[in-house]
Amino acid sequence: MCRSLLTFLRGSQRVTGRRVRRLLDKSKTFHVACGVTICIFSVVHVSAHLVNMVSFSVRYSEDFPGLNVAQYRGQVTHTDTHMDIFFPGVTGVLLVLVLFLMFTASSYCIRVSSYEIFWYTHNLFIVFYVILMVHVAGGALKYQSNVETHPPGCVHNNLSSWTNHRAAGEKGAESSGAPQTVCQEEARFQPHFPQTWLWVSAPLCLYCAERFYRFIRSSAAPVTIVSVVSHPCSVVELRMLKSGFKPRPGQVSPCPTGKNQTFGIHLRVLGDWTLWKCVFLPTCNISNLTVCCAFSSHPRVHVDGPFGSPSEEVFNYEVSLCVAGGIGVTPFACVLQALFDDWRQYKLKRLYFVWVCRDLQSFYWFADLLCGLHERLWRDNRPDYLNVQLYLSNTQGLQSISEERYRFLSSRLRIGRPKWKLIFQEIGRANQLKRVGVFCCGPKGISKALHTLCNSNPHTETAFEYNKESFS
Ligand SMILES: NC(=O)C1=CN([C@@H]2O[C@H](COP(=O)(O)OP(=O)(O)OC[C@H]3O[C@@H](n4cnc5c(N)ncnc54)[C@H](OP(=O)(O)O)[C@@H]3O)[C@@H](O)[C@H]2O)C=CC1
Numbered sequence: 001m002c003r004s005l006l007t008f009l010r011g012s013q014r015v016t017g018r019r020v021r022r023l024l025d026k027s028k029t030f031h032v033a034c035g036v037t038i039c040i041f042s043v044v045h046v047s048a049h050l051v052n053m054v055s056f057s058v059r060y061s062e063d064f065p066g067l068n069v070a071q072y073r074g075q076v077t078h079t080d081t082h083m084d085i086f087f088p089g090v091t092g093v094l095l096v097l098v099l100f101l102m103f104t105a106s107s108y109c110i111r112v113s114s115y116e117i118f119w120y121t122h123n124l125f126i127v128f129y130v131i132l133m134v135h136v137a138g139g140a141l142k143y144q145s146n147v148e149t150h151p152p153g154c155v156h157n158n159l160s161s162w163t164n165h166r167a168a169g170e171k172g173a174e175s176s177g178a179p180q181t182v183c184q185e186e187a188r189f190q191p192h193f194p195q196t197w198l199w200v201s202a203p204l205c206l207y208c209a210e211r212f213y214r215f216i217r218s219s220a221a222p223v224t225i226v227s228v229v230s231h232p233c234s235v236v237e238l239r240m241l242k243s244g245f246k247p248r249p250g251q252v253s254p255c256p257t258g259k260n261q262t263f264g265i266h267l268r269v270l271g272d273w274t275l276w277k278c279v280f281l282p283t284c285n286i287s288n289l290t291v292c293c294a295f296s297s298h299p300r301v302h303v304d305g306p307f308g309s310p311s312e313e314v315f316n317y318e319v320s321l322c323v324a325g326g327i328g329v330t331p332f333a334c335v336l337q338a339l340f341d342d343w344r345q346y347k348l349k350r351l352y353f354v355w356v357c358r359d360l361q362s363f364y365w366f367a368d369l370l371c372g373l374h375e376r377l378w379r380d381n382r383p384d385y386l387n388v389q390l391y392l393s394n395t396q397g398l399q400s401i402s403e404e405r406y407r408f409l410s411s412r413l414r415i416g417r418p419k420w421k422l423i424f425q426e427i428g429r430a431n432q433l434k435r436v437g438v439f440c441c442g443p444k445g446i447s448k449a450l451h452t453l454c455n456s457n458p459h460t461e462t463a464f465e466y467n468k469e470s471f472s
């Protein structure tokens with residue numbers, strides 16, 4: 001989860017292969033897989049300890065008292081807890097508790113409904129690592145320090161097992177003729193030197209350095225909020241200015257350009273985490289934004305980033321398909337803007353843009369940009385460059401974009417959800433023997449459907465490569 005490091009590797013073209021860049025984009029999925037693996041193996045680990053507790057009692061050894069955790073054979077309760085296991089026991093319970101909190105708060109429903117709970121609980125990872133490093137400090141795990149003078153299996157007069165050993169030995173020696181090794185001294189055991197820190201400290205230091213860098217970078221100067229625009233369907237556009245902040249298309253919604261140094265984000269007011277709720281809600285009313293912005297003094301806003309985004313890759317295919325669901329259009333807005341500024345500089349030769357919304361009004365968020373790009377491409381004699389398909393999923397009532405200046409959009413508007421298979425077939429037919437980059441940002445259902453279609457690869461002549469933008 002070292003986002004800045006990943007962004008650096010991804011964006012600096014140090015990683016030249018697209019395959020490796022796509023792999024870097026899967027860092028979050030890899031992280032979740034590691035997290036779940038930690039949880040599964042913690043369950044295995046704790047279960048093994050429970051089995052061990054029984055073993056301590058049942059297999060109490062009179063021969064090696066230094067190794068025993070139980071005080072006598074058959075001990076059922078541990079009223080007088082051995083100090084060797086007291087510390088690992090307490091820290092172990094704390095580790096399980098922290099992990100349980102992190103695991104449950106990381107579930108999709110909590111992340112979506114209350115991101116704050118997820119975020120603050122997740123930051124317990126630092127507590128987790130610190131406890132993990134001291135977990136073995138009690139010295140319960142021991143090794144034998146005098147193997148030369150007391151080799152395993154040797155026999156000693158003082159040991160109770162001597163008689164058994166001798167009996168077995170004599171019998172064996174008689175048959176095989178092998179002599180028995182006699183112990184020169186009692187077995188001695190010493191606790192292991194704790195080694196967890198060896199495995200954990202390097203990644204932990206790397207991550208802490210990354211967080212420190214991010215903190216310094218984001219708090220160096222707060223951003224200046226230049227404008228706040230209210231869009232239909234509870235969407236707010238913030239235009240900001242920050243010196244030295246250089247996002248690339250796909251990372252924010254409008255990127256800084258030569259003429260306009262501001263960058264922007266579009267936010268849908270949802271859940272408890274959106275900037276709108278944290279920053280503006282106490283003083284503002286979304287329906288009265290202009291008044292609100294004129295009178296309220298905005299708190300200081302710091303921006304962490306920019307971070308790499310799979311949508312940056314749109315330009316690196318000859319043919320790309322961008323699919324947006326609702327507010328998921330934001331990463332593609334900047335892509336469209338970049339094409340509007342100069343589409344000739346990119347490898348991209350054709351862009352399919354599919355946008356599904358529940359509300360007709362949502363299409364107005366970027367209606368000017370879409371129409372502007374369409375007109376520009378027609379002027380530049382490339383009408384085939386951009387293929388726009390808008391889908392209105394809400395089928396109730398007669399709805400259309402009536403404004404004359406948005407005629408291009410109204411002619412591209414279809415009612416109902418898209419038929420993904422047909423869209424893929426159509427693109428496959430028009431781009432045979434090509435590799436098509438598929439980009440998706442929106443509800444899970446859409447990305448699942450597209451991912452499945454890309455993997456099933458029904459068009460042998462066209463390869464579809466799936467790239468997903470993940471927001472939760
Ligand atoms: N808050 C923010 O600022 C940002 C959020 N996001 C992410 O964008 C996502 C979308 O947000 P939101 O605008 O609320 O989305 P909506 O819930 O409004 O859904 C958008 C559209 O997608 C359609 N849809 C859903 N599933 C499918 C499917 N399987 N096949 C075809 N169409 C489908 C919906 O159709 P129907 O009406 O039939 O359900 C709807 O028309 C969220 O997951 C969020 O994480 C991304 C960028 C920024």
Ligand code: HEM
Nearest residue numbers: 001028031032035036038039102103106107122125128472
């Ligand atoms: C149990 C399963 C886990 C799940 C499902 C999970 C999920 C996530 C998700 C989704 C993010 C990204 C948050 C975002 O982008 O907004 C994240 C970030 C992170 N997680 Fe986990 N996680 C899990 C376990 C763990 C564990 C066990 C640790 C460490 C002990 C950990 C440490 C982190 C860290 C350090 C970040 C990065 C925060 C940042 O810099 O933005 N996670 N996790």
